[in-house]
Amino acid sequence: MSEFKLIVPQDNARIPEARAGDVLYVSGDIVVARDQAHKKLLEPNIFIPELVGLPIFHCGPIARKNGQKWTILAGGPTTSTRMDALTPPILEKYRTKIIIGKGGLGEVGKKGLITSSAIYAEFTGGASALAVSRILRVKKRLLEELGPTELVWIWEVRDFGPLLVTQDHQGNDIKKLVTTEARSRTPAIIKKYS
């Protein structure tokens, strides 16, 4: 288990060094986007250059506006499998190198990680207040037409983490190992307890 402190997007070239099991802390700008935003960002007539090369965080935060300023009150990860099929084209279109979420990507998304030399990192599910404590500044609110929960944000963060790499660009997948192990244990467990 190695620990990486990355500044994005400057350190993007180092990202392929990170492997499943490593821990990351990310500083810089991150893009917050979930279901409908992925769909929208992939529309042929939409391209937002400032999102290029930035990590994408699967999250629908709770935000409050004070005067002109937005404050994020809660912002933990949402389940990433819902964005699975949309991930490879997003990685390609926006040259994204880090996907942050929870629960891992499915088989389609994992192939995208390999093709685009990207990694998937988990932020602890529900650790919303911890995530918020690492936000320095809310920089932008984009695609507001998607509504308060689904729109896109850009946040400047410092040491956003701990992010645990669970799927890397070499096809390693911690969750899959855990699942395979659990399945192989099942018959003996049933025998013991039922």
Added chain:
Amino acid sequence: MRFTARELRPVLDEMLARATTELPADVLRAIKEAHAHESKDLAKKQLEAILTSASLSRDRTIPLCQDTGLVTLVISGELINHLTDAEKALEGGVGSLTKKSGMRANVVHPLTRANTGTNIGMDQPEVLIDRSTKKTTMKLLLKGGGSENFSNLKMMKPTASRQDIFEHILNVVIDAGGKTCPPNTLGIGIGGSAIQALFNSKLALLNPVGSKNSDGEVALLESSLMQAVNELGVGTMGLGGDTTVLDLHVAIAGTHTASLPIAISFGCWANRVVVAELKGKKFKIVR
């Protein structure tokens, strides 16, 4: 106390504020224990993040999770005769907290996906009636989409063996993996009609950690199922570890001779339950 919406509202406001920002003491204790006993580094790190985050939420009065969920209120006792008032008070409380950004606007139209913006409308929030107790109580549950999405109902064959039942439940837990944000609380409804099984599985999530079914045989089943699930090693966030469930509650109901419904409800680690009980003339938050 009269059970008018106006009189119920302050109690519900307090319950909602607490449910969104603070873990029940028994759940927090269980997570701390899981952290202390965890033997895997990755899981320990995740549990540490959970404990840090939960303590930040409490100190700063900010939501435990951005997914403040769908809101369910379960009422019992005398309150059952005042369902409409309870509904009205809950609606008021949820609408007001959402407006203050204390809750995320989660409620959307199921087909158009248009957000109501208020967490109100189209039968939300829901109020359920619990007839299993004479006590007059209000039990509030906030449940996020991640855990709710793995709710499971299986109509098993009535000839299914104990092994078949275990196998089914273990498979559901493995398939859910980290997506339900373990360590979970598991509610399992066995028997009844399909809807009773689901209802019971959800109600079971309201039981405090450590409580056991009053029927000795069911209590034994709870213990063996819990040990079995934890031996799978799915662990915190599905990353492998010693604790997959903090507790597991089984609720049974008489069923049709041709049926064996098994319903499973997952509560995420932030199993946000607040309970108020009528003491004399006032509702008091007891959990």
